[in-house]
Amino acid sequence: MLESHLSYLAVAYGFTALAIAIECVVLLRTRRQSIEQVRRERDLDLDDHYESIADPRNEAATP
Amino acid sequence: MNPFRFAAPPVFYPLAGRLLPWFTAAAVLLAVAGLYVGFGIAPTDFQQGEVYRIIFIHVPSAWMAMFIYLVMAGYAVLTLVWRSKLSAMMCRALAPTGAIMAVIALLTGAIWGKPTWGAWWVWDARLTSTLILLFLYLGYMALVAAIDDTTRADRAGALLLLVGVVNVPIIYFSVRWWNTLHQGASVSLTASPKMASTMLTGMLLMSLAAWMYAIAAALHRVRSIILQRERHTRWVRQLFA
């Protein structure tokens, strides 16, 4: 029972590397899409005096 | 200094950005160290040969799948009790990474099982519990994705996580009981009791690497979530002039 079964090892490590690579690619893509969305909506909105729903400590709209 | 200051998205976003490179670097360094110990120093196993080295991925990923779920449950408590928006975003940020860890654990477990026990899947307690954990992750992700109202989605997901986390020990206990009843001597894919200390060191280093990686991935993902949710605010719009 001392066979190396190296092919199994390779598949296991290879799959893991692939999974992590895919996750990283998706992370970067999501970030890029989020930034694009921010830019797109900002350019569409002429009035950007919105407040964050979550935090009252954002700067208030300028008069 | 008020620690709750960091719970505000405008403060947390840049903080996460500054922490991100450090956790990424830590993950890479620990992984390199772990693989070096795992392949360069740890000896060949007496019974299993080289293929046992799968544990340097299988065990860390299984632990992380479990640990991430617990962390998510912690954030779920904060979401429900303190109505913290950032906590809800952290739950959503952690979920995909946790699910991927569970998938990796299951697949490496199957790949390990074939040469070792002769079958791709042996329904052992640990693997079966991990499979159910994966479904708990997928259920959470499906629920929050199906609800349009953000507040309802956050709170429903949080309640589901709490119900799930209470059930996880019960599920694990029941599956272990079922397993020992039906198989007599438990056929377990956990490493043999005679583990060389170098093997343990390798596993520990890889576990820490997985932990750092999970934190880095969650920080990156939560930044994107913050951008999406807060895209109408002044502070976000001024970020990308």
Added chain:
Amino acid sequence: MTELGAIAWALRRDLTLAMRRRGDILNVLGFFVLACSMFPLAIGPQREWLQRIGPGVIWVAALLSVMLALPRLFEHDHADGTLDAMVASGRPLWALVAGKLIAAWLVTALPLLALTPALALAFNLPTSTLPVLVGSLLLGTPVLIGIGAITGALALGLKSGPVLMTLLCLPLYVPVLVFGAGAVEAQAAGLSPLAHLALLGAGMLAVLLLAPLVAALALRISVE
């Protein structure tokens, strides 16, 4: 309205509504019998095989039958606005939910229990296992309904509601299935089923106490 009054009110109401839709009960029973019948059709009618898989098959079929009936628990009331009225009313929501859960058990699980001995015979199960089979279902079905109520409340009103609810439910059902079917298998193997049944009983008590509260919280999250 007192808590007990609220429970009684919800129970009476749901039973009355269920009586007007008797077809639903037949659907549940029909599914139960059909699901059980699939297995001999699939693997062959050898008596030893059927005896071996019988407890598991009956338990799984009962579990699925209960689960499929559960979306009805809140969806009808949600569709016609009654649920909103219940949540907004000053009455204790957990008590109203508890009444609904009791009604659901009477309408869904009780008929299944009545049919179980016939199915046990169809699978050639030894008569000594029959009390344990019925007993385990008696203890387990309230837990299934309680868990289903919580997940049904969380998935309320969503387009993919029923399917999503089953995805959320089934992992949580695993311990109930393991202990329930395991009790019958233990009895069939000549061992004592008491440990399994005790765990089921503990689960049932926990669910009786907690499920109405948690489901009420889930309803508030979904509706408010």
